[in-house]
Amino acid sequence: MSKESRATLKDVARASGVSTATVSFVLNDTPGQTIPETTRDRVREAARDLGYTPHRLARALREGSSRVVLLKLGDLRPGHSLDGFVTGMRHELWRHDYTLVVHPGGADRAALAELVATLAPRAVVDLARPYQGDVGDGETEGSDGGWTDGLAAHTMTQLTYLAERGHANVAFAVPGEAAAGGLAALRLRYAREAWSAVGAGDLHRVSVATGSASTADALRNLRGMHPEVSAVAAFDDEAAFRVLAAMADLDLSAPGDLAVIGFDDGPYGALWRPSLTSVHIDGEGFGRQAARAALGIEPQEPAAPTSVVVQRGST
Template sequence: MAAKRVTMKDVARASGVSASTVSFVLNDAPGQTIPDATRERVRRAAAELGYVPHGLARALREGSSRIVVLNVARLPRDGVALAGFIGGLSDELAEHGHTLLVRYRDAPDDADPVLAAISPRAVLDLDRVYFDDEPELADGGWVDGLAAHTAVQLRHLVGAGHRSIAFALRGDERLSRLGALRFDYARDAAAEAGLPALVPVAVGHPAAAHDRDALAALLAEHPEITAVAGVDDEAAMRVLAAARALGLAVPDRLAVIGFDETPFAELAEPPLTTVRIDTAAFGRRAARELLGLPAATDDRGSASLAATVIRRESA
């Protein structure tokens, strides 16, 4: 039986720090006031455990063509985030004479006849990143990845004075893995802020009355909750609709914030506060890393990788 791969959480437990601290140390994240002794303890624990991180731009093969294959097999195909990433990746590759081929089916490997036929320059397995048992470093994690963006969402609510927060998940099988990741990250961010444990609530049933009943049950059991963070904008807008059906004042009784800004967020009632992520910039960064190019220093540089809160009336 193969030995279980050492994860970043193993390093965190061994060094007595949080997973986010391990992420900052192993990524050499700038602007962090982590004591040298803590950094050394983390690095020593990682070395002793044999921790080996992996990166997003991992080429499964080095072919002769100027084609790059992106695998997104199990990821939701209709989301704003994925579309932005694909667009940025494609545009940056095109600027350097490469073509992107997106694969939506099974994960490719070196024996794949399609890969053998086109001999791609590289294969980026984005699906593997988020379905792996440790995505925190592969996508930037607590530095500028999904974990960090989730922390931005939670910090907005904490900054507004909310101490008891629920997390709205959608009952969509395609979102189950990313939803579970986002909830784990939100729970860690809440714990770091000294908040009580987040309470999950499921929305997304075809019948709107189901969402209304779910929110009513949540607040009946946890009347102390004053805010809800949505796994995405759709979940947040469903909470808004349920709150309206229950006659709850938003944001006075219940603040609501979405995630991964959609074009419809500002049309919600009230307009939805949400988190904007420039996923196209992540696509461009991945392309440059893959091609061995230095990081961009213009307006497409690393600064655009930070998530920002789009403040509207709901939170």
């Protein structure tokens, strides 16, 4: 393992008295090759003794791509179910002898191209892709294992909760800045669809910006025009916090004046005052699916991973 000299195929071949080809056949279980068990054992033992590990770069050069899957996160911020997604994906890939490389970078196209060129990954999974209209350069691409479909289901979870608690007219809070971009539009669309299925009244849209003053304005405006709105479903926990902060400025309190529910249960929800009810998403299951999709393997667990509401003080 140390620096001075790692064992190569050739070393193993020499040690076991066969050619490198035979060693390769044995270690890779290459089909269509007739090699007696005794020889196989000899080779495998030699490999073990020498601590042989295939040189991934050499293999990748020969095979045309390395056993790496690149995950591009885009603008998605962590602290979300994303962590679980990554963990799940890493695990499933590992089971198939692949490695996950995560690229957090957002819009920087050049950095991604660099990375793709350097790693020559087997597949690139872009979680942000579904939210952008354009398809990019059409390079190596991969499915997201149902992440987007899941989004619709989780949005449904969020709004069903409000409907069941007796709220008829609600608002959906989307971040004001462009960063959230297509994702916000998508979530809003899903929210509308969900509400028309489970809700009794209307679903309005509030934009919550970074400056708390403008959010307070938006909120006051909403309550002026639609006093019947009794709950807010937020794009994510941060958007929910903005709503709560603006409410504090307006001397409103949750859940009395307005119930607030976040999305994707971040670490701060339990700390806020009032503590924030949110939707907790099982990212790991999706991560595993995404891994299988990237490698072109059949999906394994047809039971769709689910989301649940974590109830706290804000509703």
